[in-house]
Amino acid sequence: MKACIYGAGAIGGWIGLALAQAGCEVSLVARGATLAALQSDGLRLRRPDGSVTSAPVRASDSPAALGVQDLVVIAVKAPGLPEVARAMAPLIGPQTVVLTAMNGVPWWFLDGCGGAARGRTLESVDPGGAIARAIPARQVLGSVVHASCSVEAPGFVKQHFGNRLIVGEPDGSASARLQALAEVLQRGGIEVEVSTNIQKDIWFKLWGNLTVNPISALTGATTDRILDDELVRGFVSAVMLEAKAIGAQLGLPIDQQPEDRHAVTRKLGAFKTSMLQDVEAGKPVEIDALVGAVHELGQITNTPTPHTGALLGLARLMARTRGLY
Template structure:
């Protein structure tokens, strides 16, 4: 979605893709179906980062569990001043880098087990991104926009910068509602607080968001987990100024909403459990915050994913043709990642596994 909007606004874009998506991008360029029709524009697409060369901005739009294998392959895209924008669900590897406070520099093994991502993408390159929109893939190379168009951008160390303002301007010109945050970790935690329960519970039960919230017992469990996550947020300087009940009313208004994790489970794709729940429990342990309800949620969902062959770490140790990290090791970008060639920075769309990662010029 983001690639199509950027191209339509006149940005020069490039995409790192593979398979049928690569073929479609080469044939048709970017395509996005909106309420007003199909928009898009040209793109230079390749499955070889070296063929694209250094970018002004690289947007990472893969699933979080694909990043450790993908990150080391990105070197050809990174010039001296390249900005990297991870538009990925959950808590990112850089979350505590330069943020100050008691937990400054805390390494998060749940999302970067051996430090591969941090080594390949130094935090100094990163502009944080929180995505608030819904889109899906109709077919390879063709996305459909469902709702929302908000992106929050921020420097990991806080404050603002010239590159942040320039990136926000470019993204705004492409039609997104852009907010520049001076505390991006707070925005990441708030979004996580709202979806770290609905996503795994939907994958575990097969229920849409409305059915989860309409069940009195499950609703109570959701609020208990959210309470634990809010307590962790207080310890790390990311307080939540809203009640769980009020937040869930926002979710309820979405109706029979199918979360991204439910869609992945139904399609037999690996689940983003570690970036949404395992990492939160890891932070809880570092802060000494008890999380009995969160532990139950993680244990049940992880076991369910393992039984169904959908837990990424199990796939890493027993590679299958569906393992995106093995595809990356084969010398290609993961199934949907991308980079925009030339110019300024660009972010990307909600289902982070549905597009190639992109970058673009100012």
């Protein structure tokens, strides 16, 4: 299988290494120091136990040089997606599967939805529908990443904890291509779960980071301190209840209560969210995919979202004043 990773960072490196371990011919679209490191040293991954695995890979800053692929994994931070969508055409043939491995609501989220969401697109994540036009909807598979990784050095990823990926067809079917992808990822050492409702899994993960990520970015606080403050925890719960109500309207029910999820977040300890890390590094933040999309889905489903709106407004303003949005 010819597999290309677009976005050779933490998650792209983790998935790319697994695909290489499974015997795929792996290439990566990368740039700058990452491109140079991949070309000279290959792709490297430090496992949670400290051991290092590496694989020779092909790397280029030109999708045209890599050509049509069987699988393309998109693993960039959400603000980078419009540029990637514009550039990735040379990688996509009629049979290419495109797997999104990103947090938040993807542009194809409403494909196949009924009710008020039928046929709607999400302006917050795909303004003007440019991404949907660039990447054929019938070729997309979704995923939810349950792994924590970071970039130790260009082309060298550190896997901290978690090794799980949920994958699914947007229409919930158990297609042959989905089974084939699950099998190859599993062979590469990732624990794979095949979902019959990937939108529900995406929504459930988002239920946890929709709040703590922007609040940490606004306040500089780690997740433990966010939950220790009764007023802030109450606000977090209020946003989560709005998202739970939206999910119910979209056929994506959440069985838990906010306090159940807080207990899970607590287990992370003094965790610095990815959005806080991005703010500290001066990188664009994933506000639209994590918060803007939820706010827009509230409007589409006629669900009141006063708390989500306040969070979106504040996070956006903070990011704008820092030039990160």
